[in-house]
Amino acid sequence: MKKFENQKEIIDYLEISKATFYRRTSALGIKPSKRSFSDIEIDKLRNFGKNDNDSLSKLSDMRKEIKELKKLLSVKNQQIDQAHKLVDQAQKLQLLSESRTQEAEQQLIEIESKNKSWFRKLFSK
Known part of the structure; x- marks a missing residue:
């Protein structure tokens, strides 16, 4: 002491x-x-930190783990990008479907109104 x-x-x-x-x-x-x-x-x-082989091995293990985690992060980022693309496609398809449905409904209304006789047109309202 x-x-x-x-x-x-x-x-x-x-x-x-x-x-x-x-x-x-x-x-x-x-x-x-x-x-x-x-x-x-x-x-x-x-002697803190001097020639500490245990610390060096821990450091190399941590570096390996960091590399692996970076690879995993890269894969996850690619998956997220792909998911965003799929969501974007789904939204575009939904909008296209809705617009076609509205067009079809409008055409149906026009056809129905053309097929009505002048008498029906007059009293159907």
């Missing part, structure tokens, strides 16, 4: 900057106001 008088003494002992000290203590879950450190804690603070 090593004791220090103040924070500057700790930082000088570890040979790191103040910002680095705060980053490392927060990452390791150590209170920065602490004045006595075990040898293990000092070693962790001094």
Whole structure:
């Protein structure tokens, strides 16, 4: 267990900057106001992130996962684009169908009105 008088003494002992000290203590879950450190804690603070093969393997795993997720995202974006195209087509077909139905109804009304005799036309209203 090593004791220090103040924070500057700790930082000088570890040979790191103040910002680095705060980053490392927060990452390791150590209170920065602490004045006595075990040898293990000092070693962790001094060697944090240096030649950490476990961290490197985690980093490479994360990069692989990011690549896979990007591929999945690309596929999903293509599916969404295709769905938008299908919805657009369905709306166009619906409008076309409605307009043709209205035209057919209008033609039917015209035909029915032509087929009525002048007598029916006069009294059917």
